[in-house]
Each structure stands twice: as structure tokens, then as C-alpha cells.
Amino acid sequence: MQKKVDKPFLIITLVLIVLGFVIFNSASLGLLARSGERFANAALSQTVYGLFFGTIAMLVASGINYKKWKKYSFYLFFASVILSLLVFSPIGFEHGGAKRWIDIFGFSFQPSQVLKIAFIIYLSAWLSGLKDKVKTFKWGLLPLIIIMGIACVVIAIQPDTDTVIIIAVSGIALYLTAGGKWRHILILSLILSVSLAFFAFSKPYILQRVKTFINQDENPLTSGYQIQQSLIAIGSGGISGRGFGQSIQKFNFLPEPIGDSIFAVASEEFGFVGAVFIILLFMAFSIAGLKIAVRTSDMFGRLLVVGIIIQIISQSYLNIGAMLGVLPLSGNTLPFVSHGGTALLFTLAEVGIILNISRFQQKKS
Numbered sequence: 001m002q003k004k005v006d007k008p009f010l011i012i013t014l015v016l017i018v019l020g021f022v023i024f025n026s027a028s029l030g031l032l033a034r035s036g037e038r039f040a041n042a043a044l045s046q047t048v049y050g051l052f053f054g055t056i057a058m059l060v061a062s063g064i065n066y067k068k069w070k071k072y073s074f075y076l077f078f079a080s081v082i083l084s085l086l087v088f089s090p091i092g093f094e095h096g097g098a099k100r101w102i103d104i105f106g107f108s109f110q111p112s113q114v115l116k117i118a119f120i121i122y123l124s125a126w127l128s129g130l131k132d133k134v135k136t137f138k139w140g141l142l143p144l145i146i147i148m149g150i151a152c153v154v155i156a157i158q159p160d161t162d163t164v165i166i167i168a169v170s171g172i173a174l175y176l177t178a179g180g181k182w183r184h185i186l187i188l189s190l191i192l193s194v195s196l197a198f199f200a201f202s203k204p205y206i207l208q209r210v211k212t213f214i215n216q217d218e219n220p221l222t223s224g225y226q227i228q229q230s231l232i233a234i235g236s237g238g239i240s241g242r243g244f245g246q247s248i249q250k251f252n253f254l255p256e257p258i259g260d261s262i263f264a265v266a267s268e269e270f271g272f273v274g275a276v277f278i279i280l281l282f283m284a285f286s287i288a289g290l291k292i293a294v295r296t297s298d299m300f301g302r303l304l305v306v307g308i309i310i311q312i313i314s315q316s317y318l319n320i321g322a323m324l325g326v327l328p329l330s331g332n333t334l335p336f337v338s339h340g341g342t343a344l345l346f347t348l349a350e351v352g353i354i355l356n357i358s359r360f361q362q363k364k365s
Contacts, residue, residue, distance in 0.1 A: 009291075009292060010355060013285065019337070021046075024046055026247065027257045030247070030257040046341055049342060050340065050348075051344065058351050058352035059352065066353055080118035087100055099158055109341075110340075115154065124174060124300055140181075141188065161203075165196075166332075174310075209329050226261065234268065237267045237268040237271040239273060240272075240274075248268070263319060264323045266337070301357045308353065311350075312350070
């Protein structure tokens with residue numbers, strides 16, 4: 001048993017945090033040019049709520065024995081579901097056509113950030129106690145469908161299709177890691193595909209995203225505007241980029257330059273080399289994390305690491321893929337980089353959990 005946290009994983013995380021803060025500060029200049037008040041609020045949220053309190057959350061979580069999360073997993077999941085439903089109460093508010101936020105004493109955040117990690121903890125706790133029963137429909141697949149279904153429905157009605165996909169991907173990854181049958185995964189994938197197709201046809205904006213992805217040159221001034229501006233930004237970066245702070249697209253062209261478009265800003269300023277470095281950095285983050293999972297003998301700890309890593313990486317590549325035009329636009333932000341104080345806070349808290357688990361990993365033989 002190791003008493004110290006996994007250094008490679010910690011170093012990669014710290015590089016992501018520092019790089020993310022640097023990119024955010026540059027991208028936020030585009031917001032400053034549009035609204036000084038929004039810039040001030042965004043900078044405060046990212047620096048204080050995200051970076052400062054997030055670092056504290058990471059340190060605290062790294063010191064809590066991860067096995068304690070298993071004991072309270074059901075209560076965490078139940079509370080997170082109730083919290084997520086509060087977006088439809090008087091303390092919930094709408095932004096961009098979706099009700100995903102609540103405001104408590106002037107502090108606003110997305111409850112889905114809590115639900116995502118609570119889902120991972122509870123599903124990991126459930127699957128870790130099944131052993132061979134995970135291969136059965138009654139104890140393995142059916143509970144997975146119920147637990148995942150509750151989380152996905154609560155998020156889908158907000159609506160937040162992107163988070164639904166992330167939850168589904170991480171849930172499937174946990175089930176496979178626990179020893180679930182591929183046949184059951186095919187059944188679940190079919191259910192999810194039909195559900196998403198039905199949801200897409202019932203929500204015009206989702207259907208429009210798919211149509212825009214299929215024909216990206218159509219409607220360049222309306223539905224295709226963001227992807228076109230993103231590709232212009234990435235393309236104009238060339239090999240080595242325009243230079244730090246020199247992005248043109250972040251001023252009055254790219255929608256949400258500090259949000260889901262931030263990878264395009266980074267690509268314009270740091271070029272092909274910088275874009276590849278960011279992608280490789282997230283890849284290194286996932287590899288270092290999964291190595292911790294492999295060396296963790298306790299199934300709950302292993303599942304917890306896999307769930308968190310898959311959750312963060314799937315969100316990262318959904319965002320990057322959308323900006324490159326190889327995936328439909330999702331609205332997903334880039335972890336560690338995009339604006340979102342509470343998102344960064346919970347991401348760093350998740351990292352803290354992994355760091356604690358790494359203290360108990362078996363040494364290489």
C-alpha cells in the first residue's frame with residue numbers, strides 16, 4: 001500500500017489546471033470586449049469558486065478514505081436527484097432555453113455536476129458488491145437500467161442531452177469493468193439509441209444539431225454559425241498559432257469563447273502543435289488514471305476511478321470533437337479549461353478522490 005499519492009497523475013492534473021487557467025484568461029479577453037460586467041463575474045467564478053475552492057476540495061477529498069463514499073452512496077445519489085429537480089422550483093432559473101441552474105443565497109450552480117459524481121459513486125458501490133451476479137439480468141443489467149434511467153431522465157427533462165450521453169457512457173464503462181456481459185451492453189445500447197432518437201425528434205434543437213453536423217456548410221449565419229467560426233479559428237492558427245492572446249475569432253465571432261468554443265480559441269493561438277498537445281494531455285490524464293484503476297485491488301475503488309476518468313474524458317472529447325466538426329455540436333464545456341466555477345470545483349474534487357484511491361494501489365511487480 002502506498003502512502004503517497006500517484007505523482008504522474010498529480011503532475012498531469014496540475015499541468016491541465018495551469019494550462020486551463022492560462023487559456024481561460026486569454027479567451028476571456030473576448031468576453032471583456034463584449035461586456036465588462038460579464039467578464040468580471042466570469043473571472044470571479046473561475047478564480048474563486050473554481051480554482052481556489054476547487055483546490056481546497058481536491059485536497060480535502062484526497063485526504064478522505066475513499067471507502068467512506070461507499071457507505072453513504074445511496075444517500076448522496078438520492079440527495080443529488082432531489083437537488084437536480086430543484087431547477088424546476090422557484091430557486092431554479094433558465095438560461096439559454098434550459099432550466100439547469102439553481103440559485104441559493106446568490107450562489108448559482110448546476111446540480112447536474114453533483115448528480116454526475118453521485119451517480120458514479122452509487123453505481124460503483126452497487127456493482128462492486130455483486131461479483132458474479134453482475135452477469136445476470138436481475139442483479140446486473142436491470143439495476144443498471146434503473147439507476148442510469150433515473151439519472152438520465154432527471155437530466156433530460158431540463159433538458160441537457162449532452163450530460164445524459166456522458167452519464168450513459170460512464171455507466172456502461174462501469175458495468176463492463178465490473179464484469180458485465182457484452183450481450184447486455186448491446187441490449188442497453190439499443191434502448192439508449194431508441195430513447196435518444198425519440199428525444200431528438202421531440203426536441204427540434206437536437207434534430208437541428210444533427211442536420212447541421214451532416215451538412216456543415218448549410219445555414220452558415222444561423223444554425224451552422226458556431227461550427228463555421230470554430231473551423232475558421234482552428235484553421236487560421238496554422239502550425240504554431242497566432243500567439244498567446246492574439247486570437248481574432250474570440251472577439252465578436254465565436255459564440256461563448258470561454259465556454260464550449262474555448263478549444264477553438266486555444267487552437268487559433270497555439271496552432272496545430274498546441275491543439276495536439278491539449279489532446280495528448282487529456283489522453284495522458286486518462287492513461288495515468290486508468291493505471292491507478294488497474295493497480296487498485298478493491299473493486300469499489302477501481303470502479304470509482306474508471307467512472308470518473310471516463311466521465312471527464314468523454315466530456316473532453318465530445319467538446320473537442322464538436323469544435324473540429326467530427327461530432328455534432330453538443331454544448332459541452334472542456335474540463336479544466338472552460339468557464340464554470342462549480343464545474344471546475346467538482347472536477348477537482350473528483351481528482352481528489354482518485355488521488356486518495358492512488359494511495360492504496362498496489363506497487364508494480
